[in-house]
Amino acid sequence: MSSHRQIKEGSFHILGGDFANAGEASTSIKRELLEMGVEEDTIRRVSIATFEAEMNIIIYATAGIIRYTITPEEVIIIAEDMGPGIEDIELAMQEGYSTAPDWVREMGWGAGMGLPNMKKNSDVFKIDSVVGEGTRVDMIIKRRRNETEADQ
Amino acid sequence: MRLRQIRELLDAVIVHQAIPEDTDLSWAIATDLMSEVLYYSKDNSLLITGLTRQQAIRTAHIADIRVVVFTKGKEPDFQTLELAKDKGVTLLITPHCTFSACGILYERGMRCCPDE
Ligand SMILES: Nc1ncnc2c1ncn2[C@@H]1O[C@H](COP(=O)(O)OP(=O)(O)O)[C@@H](O)[C@H]1O
Ligand SMILES: [Mg+2]
Numbered sequence: 323m324s325s326h327r328q329i330k331e332g333s334f335h336i337l338g339g340d341f342a343n344a345g346e347a348s349t350s351i352k353r354e355l356l357e358m359g360v361e362e363d364t365i366r367r368v369s370i371a372t373f374e375a376e377m378n379i380i381i382y383a384t385a386g387i388i389r390y391t392i393t394p395e396e397v398i399i400i401a402e403d404m405g406p407g408i409e410d411i412e413l414a415m416q417e418g419y420s421t422a423p424d425w426v427r428e429m430g431w432g433a434g435m436g437l438p439n440m441k442k443n444s445d446v447f448k449i450d451s452v453v454g455e456g457t458r459v460d461m462i463i464k465r466r467r468n469e470t471e472a473d474q
Numbered sequence: 475m476r477l478r479q480i481r482e483l484l485d486a487v488i489v490h491q492a493i494p495e496d497t498d499l500s501w502a503i504a505t506d507l508m509s510e511v512l513y514y515s516k517d518n519s520l521l522i523t524g525l526t527r528q529q530a531i532r533t534a535h536i537a538d539i540r541v542v543v544f545t546k547g548k549e550p551d552f553q554t555l556e557l558a559k560d561k562g563v564t565l566l567i568t569p570h571c572t573f574s575a576c577g578i579l580y581e582r583g584m585r586c587c588p589d590e
Contacts (some may be wrong), residue, residue, distance in 0.1 A: 325584065342527070342553075344528075344532065344537075345532040345533075345536065348536060349532075349535065349536070349561075352536065359478070362517070363540075366517060366537070366538055368526060369536045369537070370512045370536060370537060373532075373536045374509065374512065377590065429525075429527060429529050430506060430508040430525040430527065430529040430533070431508055431509065433507040433509040433510055434507070434509075434524070435507075435509035435510065435512075436509055437511055438513070439512050439513050442513070444590050
């Protein structure tokens with residue numbers, strides 16, 4: 323897509339309720355990062371943050387799109403959906419808060435840690451939501467090559 | 475702790491093996507909540523879970539967990555087994571419940587994933 327060889331981008335459409343394919347988008351992005359030889363720690367953080375965002379679209383929204391951009395410095399993930407939106411974002415961000423129904427919990431989701439997980443694994447995390455319209459999550463994961471193990 | 479030892483201690487059956495039996499696993503996490511796996515696990519963890527579904531395999535793959543143990547003897551369905559094969563996740567079934575499986579491995583020195 324991009325003329326610059328070191329930048330890769332793409333997108334995936336996600337269908338609400340599509341549990342059979344839940345995780346396919348995140349897995350594809352993970353595969354792409356592996357093929358590009360991106361460092362393991364970055365791949366793990368991107369995969370986890372993207373997977374939680376993908377699950378939220380599948381669980382709560384009607385449909386959505388996940389876009390990714392991989393550069394030598396960072397990975398940008400944007401998850402945008404058409405759905406019910408979030409009324410109280412501060413509440414939704416609290417660890418353990420979840421409105422997931424029982425049948426979702428039976429599939430192992432609904433611990434109320436998805437948004438905290440996304441935040442934990444990104445260097446920049448932004449969430450915007452309009453009730454009745456949808457939700458958008460922006461995440462930037464900075465690539466840390468050898469040099470910055472120190473800030474752990 | 476090596477995969478072989480885990481299998482023996484847990485009286486487990488390996489239903490899909492993607493890594494050698496002498497592979498060393500650093501630590502373990504036990505939960506049925508997938509977000510907890512994503513939050514607390516480290517790479518090269520062992521996942522012990524009663525959630526014997528595709529979600530567990532998918533989550534393990536995303537979190538770089540190479541070995542999953544299903545507890546209480548619960549057999550995976552066809553899709554779950556196929557996903558384990560596709561993603562290269564080694565899958566064991568133990569007749570023990572999650573509590574006992576953890577106790578057995580803890581007694582032999584396995585520990586939970588360390589905090590940050
Ligand atoms: N894309 C979304 N659309 C609508 N509501 C959402 C969305 N993402 C999260 N939420 C709301 O925020 C709550 C917390 O989300 P999260 O931290 O991912 O935990 P969980 O998904 O386990 O409930 C959800 O239970 C839901 O009420
Ligand atoms: Mg969630």
